Amino acid sequence: MKLSPRRRRRVFRVAGYVIFVLVIVAVLAAADWGRLSDAFFRSDVAGSMFPEAITIALRNTIIYTLLAFVFGLTLGLILALMRLSTILPYRWFATAYIELFRGLPALLVLFMIGYGVPLAFPDREIPGGVYGSVTVGLGLTAAAYMAETIRAGIQAVPKGQLEAARTLGMSHPRAMVSIVLPQAFRIVIPPLTNEIILLTKDTSLVYVLGVTSSTIELTKFAGDTLNSRVNPTPLVVAGLLYLVITLPLSQLVRGLERRAARER
Amino acid sequence: MAAIEIGGLHKSFGSLEVLRGIDLTVETGEVVCVIGPSGSGKSTLLRCVNFLEEPTRGSIRVAGVEVTDPDCDIDAVRRGIGMVFQQFNLFGHLTVRENVTIAQRRVLRRSRAEADRIAGVNLDRVGLADKAASYPAQLSGGQQQRVAIARALAMDPQLMLFDEPTSALDPELVGEVLAVMRGLVADGMTMLVVTHEMAFAREVASRVVFMDGGLIVEQGPPAEVFGKPREERTRAFLHRVLEPTRVSESEIGAHLTD
Ligand SMILES: Nc1ncnc2c1ncn2[C@@H]1O[C@H](COP(=O)(O)OP(=O)(O)OP(=O)(O)O)[C@@H](O)[C@H]1O
Ligand SMILES: [Mg+2]
Secondary structure, eight states, X not given: OOOOHHHHHHHHHHHHHHHHHHHHHHHHHHSOHHHHHHHHOOHHHHHHTTTHIIIIIIHHHHHHHHHHHHHHHHHHHHHHHHHTOSOHHHHHHHHHHHHHHHHSOHHHHHHHHHHHHHHHSTTXXXXXXXXXXXXXXXXXXXXXXXXXXXXXXXXXXXXHHHHHHHHTTOOHHHHIIIIIHHHHHHHHHHHHHHHHHHHHHHGGGGGGGOOOXXXXXXXXXXXXXXXXXXXXXXXXXXXXXXXXXXXXXXXHHHHHHHHHHHHO | OOSEEEEEEEEEETTEEEEEEEEEEEOTTOEEEEEOOTTSSHHHXXXXXXXXXXXXXXXXXXXXXXXXXXXXXHHHHHHTEEEEOTTOOOOTTSOHHHHHHHHHHHTSOOOHHHHHXXXXXXXXXXXXXXXXXXXXXXXXXXXXXXXXXXXXXTTOOSEEEEESTTTTSOHHHHHHHHHHHHHHHHTTOEEEEEOSOHHHHHHHOSEEEEEETTEEEEEEOHHHHHHSOSSHHHHHHHHHHHOGGGOOHHHHHHHHHO
C-alpha cells in the first residue's frame, strides 16, 4: 500500500507520540511507588520541618540570593564599564577577571573565600559574618557573568544615543548614567533575571562556609533533617520551596522577553 | 568674531584621509549649506566642529574658542552648539518632554518648572506641543526630527549643525522639517547644514559649499554655485542630483574613475 505524503507524515507523528507516552508509562510503572512514597512523601517528616523551613531556611535562601545579586550586579557593572574603557589596563583587568571567575566552579570560589580570606587578612573578617562571606563568595562569580551581560546591553544601545547626549553638553559619565545605562538595563533585564534564578540555586553551596541553625538555607536544612529523621522526604520539601522562588521568576523572564519582542 | 573658523583641517581614519585641508569660516547669522557626493567628508567636517571626531591636524575655533586645544572645556563649547542628526537620535526611554528637558536640567541646572516651560516654548516652535507626553517610538520620522530640533534649541545654542536632517524621512515628511528650519533661518540662527535638498539650499543659504574628496571644491552664493558653477566637478554633481533620470553612461564612467 502506498501512502500519500500527507498521510505518511501523520502516521509518523502519531507513532512518535505513542512511543513517547509508552516510554514515560514504562518508566513510571517500573518504579516501586509504594516504597517511593514511603520514603519521599512522609507527611509526618514534612510536617516537622515547618515553620522553620520557611521562616529560616527559605528566608535565608532568599536573603543570600538578593545579597549576592546586588553585590554581583554592582561589581558586574563596574567590570562592564572597565571592559569598555579606553584605558587598556582596565580592559585587561576586566577581561582577566571575567575569564577567571567564569571558569571556576562557584563552590571553589566559596571555599577560597571561606578559607583564604581569614588567612590573608588574619586581623580582619568580612563584615556581616556568613551573610558577608556568601555575598562576596557567590557575588564574585555572578559579577563575571553579569559583566558580560551588561556589556552586551551597553553595546546594544546605538552609538548615536551617546553622541546626542554629548552634543547637548553632557559629560561622558553623565551621558552614561542618564542616557545609555537606563536603556542598556532595559535590554538586559531578562538575562539578569535568569541570573537571579541561577544564584538562587547556587545558594545551596553555602553550607561549605559552615552555617549555624540561624543562618541555614534550604539545601543544608533539608540535608540535616534527612540525617536526623533518616528519611529523604525533606529533599522533596526543599525542592518544592526552590520552585516557589524560581518558577515565578522564569515566568517573569518569559513575560519580559515577550514584551521586548513586541516592542522591537 | 566668526561663529566658526576652520583652518587647515585634516582628518584621517587609519590610512583613509577623509578631510584633506579644509578652510572655512561661518560668520554669525550666516546659513551655510554643505553639499557634495556621498563619502566626500561632509558629516566628518560637521562632527569635527563639535569634536565628535578629533581632527588629525588643523584648527577649529567656535565663537573664538579653539576646540582642538587639550585644555578646552569641550562640554561648555558643545552647550552653545545644537546638533541635529540624520537618524534623529531621540532618547528612546524618555518622553518627548523629558527629551527636551533632560539636558536643560542636568547640564544647565535649570529647575524642573523652568525646563518644562522652555520645553513647551520650543515644542510649540516646532508644532509639537501636543506630543509632550508621547514616546519617540510613537511619533513619525518627521515629528521625531522636529523634537530633535526642539531639544537642541532648548539649550539656547548660538549655532546649529544639521547633518542631512531630512535624508532618513519619507518624502512626504521632508517639508515639515524644512519648514521648521526655515523658521530658524528667519529668526537669524547661525546654521551649518549638510543637505541633499538643493531647492532648500538655493532658497535659504547665504553661502553654498561644495565638497568632494575631502576638499572644498567651490563655494559662493547659491545663485552662483547653482546657476553658473565654476568647477567641472560641481557641474557634474549638480547634474547628477538635479536631473537623476538624465545621467548619461559616460558620466557614470567618469565619476567612477575619478
Ligand atoms: N568612524 C569612521 N571610521 C572609519 N571611516 C569612517 C568613519 N566615519 C566616516 N568614515 C569614512 O569617511 C568617509 C567620509 O565619510 P562622511 O560620513 O564624512 O561622508 P559624507 O560626505 O557625510 O557622506 P554621506 O553623504 O554618505 O553622508 C567615508 O569613506 C566613510 O566611510
Ligand atoms: Mg554624511
